[in-house]
Amino acid sequence: MSRAFYVTTPIYYINGNPHIGHAYTTIVADVLARTARTKGDTFFLTGTDEHGQKVADAAGEAGVTPQEWCDRLVPKWQNLFALFNISYDDFIRTTEPRHERIVQRVFEHLREKGDVYRGVYEGWYCSNDETFWPESKLVEGRCPNPECRREVQWLSEDSWFFKLSKYNDRLLTYFKENPTWVRPRSAYNEMVAMLEEGLEDLSISRSKFDWGISIPGGGGVIYVWFDAILNYLTPVGWSEDEERFGRYWPPSVQLVGKEIARFHTILWPALLWALDLQAPKLVFAHGWITLDGQKIGKSLGNAADVFTLVETFSADAMRYFLLREGHFGSDFSYSETKIHQRYNDELGNDLGNLFRRTLSMLEKYRNGLVPQPGDSHFGERFSDLPKRIDTLIFNLQFRDALEATWELVTALNREIDEKKPWVLAKAENAVALDALLYDLCEGLRWLAILLAPFMPEKAREMWRQLGLETDIDDAWESSLVWGGLAAGTQTSVGDVLFARLELPG
Ligand SMILES: [Zn+2]
Numbered sequence: 494m495s496r497a498f499y500v501t502t503p504i505y506y507i508n509g510n511p512h513i514g515h516a517y518t519t520i521v522a523d524v525l526a527r528t529a530r531t532k533g534d535t536f537f538l539t540g541t542d543e544h545g546q547k548v549a550d551a552a553g554e555a556g557v558t559p560q561e562w563c564d565r566l567v568p569k570w571q572n573l574f575a576l577f578n579i580s581y582d583d584f585i586r587t588t589e590p591r592h593e594r595i596v597q598r599v600f601e602h603l604r605e606k607g608d609v610y611r612g613v614y615e616g617w618y619c620s621n622d623e624t625f626w627p628e629s630k631l632v633e634g635r636c637p638n639p640e641c642r643r644e645v646q647w648l649s650e651d652s653w654f655f656k657l658s659k660y661n662d663r664l665l666t667y668f669k670e671n672p673t674w675v676r677p678r679s680a681y682n683e684m685v686a687m688l689e690e691g692l693e694d695l696s697i698s699r700s701k702f703d704w705g706i707s708i709p710g711g712g713g714v715i716y717v718w719f720d721a722i723l724n725y726l727t728p729v730g731w732s733e734d735e736e737r738f739g740r741y742w743p744p745s746v747q748l749v750g751k752e753i754a755r756f757h758t759i760l761w762p763a764l765l766w767a768l769d770l771q772a773p774k775l776v777f778a779h780g781w782i783t784l785d786g787q788k789i790g791k792s793l794g795n796a797a798d799v800f801t802l803v804e805t806f807s808a809d810a811m812r813y814f815l816l817r818e819g820h821f822g823s824d825f826s827y828s829e830t831k832i833h834q835r836y837n838d839e840l841g842n843d844l845g846n847l848f849r850r851t852l853s854m855l856e857k858y859r860n861g862l863v864p865q866p867g868d869s870h871f872g873e874r875f876s877d878l879p880k881r882i883d884t885l886i887f888n889l890q891f892r893d894a895l896e897a898t899w900e901l902v903t904a905l906n907r908e909i910d911e912k913k914p915w916v917l918a919k920a921e922n923a924v925a926l927d928a929l930l931y932d933l934c935e936g937l938r939w940l941a942i943l944l945a946p947f948m949p950e951k952a953r954e955m956w957r958q959l960g961l962e963t964d965i966d967d968a969w970e971s972s973l974v975w976g977g978l979a980a981g982t983q984t985s986v987g988d989v990l991f992a993r994l995e996l997p998g
Pocket residue numbers: 619620621622636637638641642643
């Protein structure tokens with residue numbers, strides 16, 4: 494069993510530009526990775542899926558070769574991730590030699606074992622989804638994917654197959670024995686139903702086009718899904734670095750959109766078992782983000798929108814919004830108005846003003862120096878908060894984790910309102926004022942640590958203004974102990990964290 498934390502996003506199919514949905518999945522993985530790093534060895538993988546018919550078609554339309562197309566598109570994805578401060582440890586491209594080598598090795602290994610065999614494929618093919626569908630699945634003769642519903646074509650060709658049906662029973666047993674390995678429950682139930690219907694062997698080669706990884710010994714290219722899903726093996730050293738592979742395998746959390754859950758929870762574990770490897774510990778199929786009710790995608794023509802949103806609200810505010818707005822696993826709708834509200838109310842007022850007021854009062858009453866703590870016992874109310882938040886994050890309940898964090902924000906604001914430091918200052922009640930100012934500063938130190946996985950830039954800005962020099966990413970067990978802030982620390986009032994924004998129009 495792996496000793497480290499290994500988290501993956503799906504590798505993104507680059508037949509178009511990235512949009513907010515891609516940012517969403519990747520931000521979630523980033524929050525998990527940043528939290529896991531405070532505990533120990535962590536590996537965070539993302540990347541791009543670059544083969545297949547649709548990429549070849551997109552390149553053709555643009556009048557370039559598929560490789561040129563990919564080389565042009567990949568920087569757009571990397572720029573988006575840089576904009577959001579995504580802290581991936583590796584970015585894999587399926588056109589890289591390191592990956593092609595692994596895919597061919599898996600293919601050869603399974604061919605020798607007999608799990609990959611030669612046959613004739615006849616069936617209904619959707620070129621948009623690059624998927625073969627059985628007759629029984631078609632909806633009025635069309636592709637059954639509700640997002641697609643395009644015409645399918647009858648294909649007949651010599652093909653290599655993966656013996657997926659051989660793993661049907663083992664998959665069903667595995668699902669029954671591990672009822673939470675696929676979440677949410679809706680995705681789990683859908684997969685069990687598919688397994689109960691019975692699986693057919695999967696055609697894993699293509700001879701109609703050549704934009705893919707060559708089959709060893711010739712005979713076309715490898716099916717893009719077979720190629721892509723193996724990406725998770727490549728950077729952790731499968732068949733090349735035993736020590737490294739043992740450290741990271743199996744993955745702790747694999748995030749996928751719900752539309753690709755079946756590849757990751759049926760084909761993927763079967764392939765891994767064929768290789769005598771363990772299935773991932775958790776595959777989480779999240780929902781879709783919609784803009785005023787419409788699914789985001791290339792066809793909506795709002796692909797560039799995410800860059801504009803970051804420009805308007807900042808990357809950290811968008812990270813916060815996306816994780817705070819919806820329950821992870823469900824669809825949710827966003828609009829600029831909703832972002833505005835959360836930005837001004839929660840980030841600007843609740844957190845930003847709390848931070849600014851506290852540091853301003855500290856400057857006014859104590860020359861910016863953190864006073865001695867009193868015996869308020871304020872911090873005792875929050876002794877279990879870090880553990881609760883940690884549990885919620887690793888349970889992928891990000892909205893709840895942020896709500897729990899806000900309990901501290903709210904309590905600190907209430908302390909100011911109730912104890913009125915300006916009254917204490919006027920009455921020259923130095924002991925009470927010191928105790929209050931200490932609690933406020935210590936609470937803000939906690940908030941910077943707890944929010945660092947969600948809003949890394951703003952948390953560091955808080956850290957700087959609080960005058961702290963330690964590492965904000967230290968283990969929570971040691972850093973989140975009330976009283977950790979040293980008396981005498983010199984704070985300084987700096988930039989406003991979330992400058993108020995007026996709604997346009
Ligand atoms: Zn389709």
